[in-house]
Amino acid sequence: MQKSLSQMYAASSTIPLSHLLSYPDMRSICQLQVEQLATQLPSIAVWSVYNDLDRGKSRIVADYRQEQLSSYSEISYLESELWWVDSLPALQLSKLAIAATPYNAYVFPLCQQGSHPEYLLVLSYQPLSVFQQQCVEQSAQLLSHYLALYKEYSRQKAEIQLLEQAVQRCEHQIRNPLALIALYAENLRLSLPTGAGQEQAKVIGETVQKLSSNLKSLVYCGQQAKLQITSCDLRLVLAESIQDLQPWLEQKQLHILYPNTPIILAVDRWQLKQVFDNLLSNAISFSPEGGTISCHWQIFRNEAIFQVRDRGPGVPLEALEQVFAPFYTQRLGGTGLGLAIAKKIILDHRGSLWVDNLLEGGAQFSFTLPC
Structure with missing residues (x-):
């Protein structure tokens, strides 16, 4: 169920609600959160990974503090996602165990399931305090909410595109026969004597009008x-x-x-x-x-x-x-x-x-x- 506006806004005052609830820009939101965490935490690197539904592949949005890096091997290992296991608890911050490294890595899976990992990751020299971990969780929860909105919007967009295609194919094929039926039904009604036959012709005409009205609504729904x-x-x-x-x-x-x-x-x-x-x-x-x-x-x-x-x-x-x-x-x-x-x-x-x-x-x- 969608969160209330006040709840979502309270999660981060740096993101306008109009961005959260209208046309999604997942990359911009990830960039905002990643940069914000990178400045708030004693981090070496912060990045977010999500599935770009327009491109059909994963996208990484990262902020590296290169002056603090002593080695890129751990970064390469983390970016390879060889450490990822499906047993990581979703929507919960976990600390990764990386052997023979001075770094501390924290990961927050952003969704319950999916074909590709989507997560927020923080790398630091020092272990994060409880308060710092709460900051990471708060940002990750906001990203999780927004990711759900992004996916829902993409699903709705796909439905509208499918509807547009269906409308383009059938509009003319339906409209012209309906107009012809309406014309013949009215001619039949006028030519018949008062009685059951005339009433049936009238019902045919009224039914055609309802179908035409529904077709008009369908056409409107599929228009830009x-x-x-x-x-x-x-x-x-x-x-x-x-x-x-x-x-x-x-x-x-x-x-x-x-x-x-x-x-x-x-x-x-x-x-x-x-x-x-x-x-x-x-x-x-x-x-x-x-x-x-x-x-x-x-x-x-x-x-x-x-x-x-x-x-x-x-x-x-x-x-x-x-x-x-x-x-x-x-x-x-x-x-x-x-x-x-x-x-x-x-x-x-x-x-x-x-x-x-x-x-x-x-x-x-x-x-x-x-x-």
């Missing part, structure tokens, strides 16, 4: 971002979404609570309304009759944080990693595109969108936008 950025009050955008959903809210006797304070950001107004539409529709669908949906926002450092909470059954644990995947849905009659589109819009705005289950029941969808 074309943002029309303007400064707007998102409180008013939310109010507009609530107004559009009012018939459904009245039907289920639901109330939506939100702050009366404005929050003005530079965004694509129409696209952010889609985000609110999709998140509120999801909350309404799973909320019990007579319940309450709560919306909150606040500014934290250089991020605006939005939350939409419902009092429904929550998201099954096995579905937490899939709710934003295209075509995945637990809503009766849902297309599985609403949350995928919302995720894409927030990513296009260099933000992040995720979901948590609340201890008191229900689900909370949260997203960030840069200020």
Whole structure:
């Protein structure tokens, strides 16, 4: 489960949240942490190794204090990773036993498992104190959190690319036959006398319209971002979404609570309304009759944080990693595109969108936008 913004920010005040939660730059984050540790510790060398998913190979980011090196043999041995064993405890700092050397080596595996080692390593003459080891662990934990975000972003990026390819192949093959069916269904409806036949032709036409609407959503989900950025009050955008959903809210006797304070950001107004539409529709669908949906926002450092909470059954644990995947849905009659589109819009705005289950029941969808 993703850590809260305050928890992640507290781990290192040197890294802006916008870097942590938007477009990943794993190398820059590793470089920052490595350089910071190299200046804070009596280190000879500090380096981090992670799998560069764009290049398909391991990347090392290092800081060597060459003036303190008496021999490069230990460095070469450590870089060779011949010392690596799968039994090293993940997400925990361990001291390596290196025979016949004056150096002390500490390693922190950054993930539970993987085809290639990913870790943070510190080499020093003197053993690290408890406080110094805690500094290493804190930096390594931040790298571990960010590595998970980096992998999740890459997975989502691959899904979007796959979706784009599918859209390009099938859009024209589907759109033209649908238009033809709609035309013939309307002609048939007009030519038939009032009765069952005319009603069936009408149902065909309405079904085609729904399919065309779903196709439009699919095409949008696969398009590159074309943002029309303007400064707007998102409180008013939310109010507009609530107004559009009012018939459904009245039907289920639901109330939506939100702050009366404005929050003005530079965004694509129409696209952010889609985000609110999709998140509120999801909350309404799973909320019990007579319940309450709560919306909150606040500014934290250089991020605006939005939350939409419902009092429904929550998201099954096995579905937490899939709710934003295209075509995945637990809503009766849902297309599985609403949350995928919302995720894409927030990513296009260099933000992040995720979901948590609340201890008191229900689900909370949260997203960030840069200020």
